[in-house]
Amino acid sequence: MSGRAAAADVRVSYFYDIALPSRYAAAIQILNTCRALGEFGVPVTLYSGPITAPTVAAALAGYGLAPHPALRIVPFYAPPWWRFTLQRRLARIVRDAAGAGRHVVISRGEPGIALFDRLRRLDPAPGRRFVYEAHRLCYPLVGDHRAGAAARLRARERAAVEGADGLVCLTEGVRAALAREFRPVAPALVLPSGTAPAGAAGPGDDARDIDILYAGKLERRKGVHDLIAALRSLPDRRLWIVGGTPEQIAELRDLAGRQGVAGRVVFTGFVEPARVRPFYDRARVGVCPLPVGESAISEHFTSPLKVVEMMAAGVPIVGTAVPALRELLDHDRNALLAPPSDPPGLARAVATLLDDRQRAGRLARAARADAGRYSWQRRAGRLLEFLRALP
Numbered sequence: 422m423s424g425r426a427a428a429a430d431v432r433v434s435y436f437y438d439i440a441l442p443s444r445y446a447a448a449i450q451i452l453n454t455c456r457a458l459g460e461f462g463v464p465v466t467l468y469s470g471p472i473t474a475p476t477v478a479a480a481l482a483g484y485g486l487a488p489h490p491a492l493r494i495v496p497f498y499a500p501p502w503w504r505f506t507l508q509r510r511l512a513r514i515v516r517d518a519a520g521a522g523r524h525v526v527i528s529r530g531e532p533g534i535a536l537f538d539r540l541r542r543l544d545p546a547p548g549r550r551f552v553y554e555a556h557r558l559c560y561p562l563v564g565d566h567r568a569g570a571a572a573r574l575r576a577r578e579r580a581a582v583e584g585a586d587g588l589v590c591l592t593e594g595v596r597a598a599l600a601r602e603f604r605p606v607a608p609a610l611v612l613p614s615g616t617a618p619a620g621a622a623g624p625g626d627d628a629r630d631i632d633i634l635y636a637g638k639l640e641r642r643k644g645v646h647d648l649i650a651a652l653r654s655l656p657d658r659r660l661w662i663v664g665g666t667p668e669q670i671a672e673l674r675d676l677a678g679r680q681g682v683a684g685r686v687v688f689t690g691f692v693e694p695a696r697v698r699p700f701y702d703r704a705r706v707g708v709c710p711l712p713v714g715e716s717a718i719s720e721h722f723t724s725p726l727k728v729v730e731m732m733a734a735g736v737p738i739v740g741t742a743v744p745a746l747r748e749l750l751d752h753d754r755n756a757l758l759a760p761p762s763d764p765p766g767l768a769r770a771v772a773t774l775l776d777d778r779q780r781a782g783r784l785a786r787a788a789r790a791d792a793g794r795y796s797w798q799r800r801a802g803r804l805l806e807f808l809r810a811l812p
Contacts, residue, residue: 740757
């Protein structure tokens, strides 16, 4: 990296149809990465879904971010008629971005596939590059009962992957899956999730009043059901669950009741990203219990934001030994990895760190040191180097 002046020869347009603010982790990753690119001097425009906060600044504040002069956020996928005017507005955007330097268009998932399809209808421009950001394979999620729709999406996904000028893959598992399914020829960068810098160390054990913490989505593929079952083998320990919708919480309350642990589970509901850190500071053990057999996303494709956040916060971590987590965590070096989909095994690992605080501290310190690899600034720097090196 040669600094801000050199970065200004790249301009980024990032397209993704998510509303801001949003409950989804995608918004955390996109906003932090785009803002960090701006801090390198890269002009970035994020073309988002509707902004439901009173102002852009208010939307950013929910993520602990302030506006930056190099980052512009424009509602692009906004009702009521955006689908009918998208091609014309896209043409105007890429025309206005033409000029000296490199204009990189980035998008991901199904919106990225659709965007590539529309971009290739436009006249080519010498400096324009399209980068497809892959967090999973898209077409398998359509479902077996819609075979025709899945086949059509697969053809479009193949076109985007094979026609992109660059590929950014969330995990090595994603990169391998694209290589198995398609024939990508573009350079590929494996770029895991990011986190805020580690900052000051969290409080000592005496100030930590949450035995076990889970933060994130409450879908079955995240393994929180296994964690509630594991609580049966952890008598007198309390589990705090941060996140989720009212419907998901009601389901898990029922499960906790059937497991006989309802009185030891605390549900907070959804918490703004900027307000999650205090929970890490109170936690004696943080858990990411990804299962097997539920979803290829959880086993191979995810790079959980909450894991790198816990690493940076100095929380002793118990994960499961799925390939996706092995890309971030090393057993008995910076975390303990329990067998996936095994509540008693998960309980044993959690009990180990709750009871052996010296070991827990050693793992937490190693994880916190490793978190520097995953800072948003480091992530944006690696991405910028990749964008500038594209053929």
